[in-house]
Amino acid sequence: MNSLDNIKEPILYSKTIDEILERKKGQIFLKRIFDIVVSFIGLVILGIPLIIIALIIKLTSEGPVFYRQTRVGKNNKDFKIFKFRTMVVDADKKGMLITVGEDKRITKIGKFLRKTKLDELPQLINVFIGSMSFVGPRPEVRKYVELYDDFQKNVLKIKPGITDLASIKYRDESTLLGKSDNPEKTYIEEIMPIKLKINLEYISKISLIYDIKLIFLTLFRIIGKGENE
Numbered sequence: 001m002n003s004l005d006n007i008k009e010p011i012l013y014s015k016t017i018d019e020i021l022e023r024k025k026g027q028i029f030l031k032r033i034f035d036i037v038v039s040f041i042g043l044v045i046l047g048i049p050l051i052i053i054a055l056i057i058k059l060t061s062e063g064p065v066f067y068r069q070t071r072v073g074k075n076n077k078d079f080k081i082f083k084f085r086t087m088v089v090d091a092d093k094k095g096m097l098i099t100v101g102e103d104k105r106i107t108k109i110g111k112f113l114r115k116t117k118l119d120e121l122p123q124l125i126n127v128f129i130g131s132m133s134f135v136g137p138r139p140e141v142r143k144y145v146e147l148y149d150d151f152q153k154n155v156l157k158i159k160p161g162i163t164d165l166a167s168i169k170y171r172d173e174s175t176l177l178g179k180s181d182n183p184e185k186t187y188i189e190e191i192m193p194i195k196l197k198i199n200l201e202y203i204s205k206i207s208l209i210y211d212i213k214l215i216f217l218t219l220f221r222i223i224g225k226g227e228n229e
Contacts, residue, residue: 086110
């Protein structure tokens with residue numbers, strides 16, 4: 001069975017996911033080869049743009065160029081995610097762990113980097129060293145992972161990614177949360193469960209071809225969004 005749609009019991013669900021991952025070993029291996037080769041090429045080609053962005057961040061706001069936050073990865077293990085810093089220093093101590101609407105903690109250059117997703121480029125480092133993949137569930141902070149039930153924890157059986165179908169679906173998540181009276185509650189009770197369901201379904205579809213499709217879909221959505229604004 002390749003579909004998870006009809007599986008309702010958490011125990012059976014977990015067992016089936018393990019079986020799917022066992023059958024998908026070849027595709028997972030191809031994903032890793034793709035990740036290593038493309039992330040290396042990306043880091044080489046984007047070297048100068050990355051340096052320019054780093055200089056702009058350094059010259060326009062106080063603090064480090066990179067923001068390295070602890071996220072939860074494969075097998076429920078913590079790792080440091082690389083991102084260009086888009087917020088003021090110690091932003092996570094000055095508000096919620098999620099960004100909402102026109103968050104005042106976001107710097108001027110940070111707003112642009114977030115809208116164009118350029119702040120995610122340093123995650124090529126994570127992909128190259130193997131803590132992330134190009135495609136996979138977006139990694140959460142420990143606070144939210146602790147809220148997963150046993151059923152939802154199955155997403156931790158694969159590497160997190162730079163992009164996924166859930167991220168594409170919730171491209172305007174920050175704007176959506178900005179309309180809520182209780183953004184964090186809305187995220188935990190409404191958005192996060194849907195994201196987890198989408199990411200669990202991704203496991204049954206894992207393949208290099210599907211990943212490439214999602215990568216291009218992500219790029220088209222980013223470009224399309226830019227043209228509409």
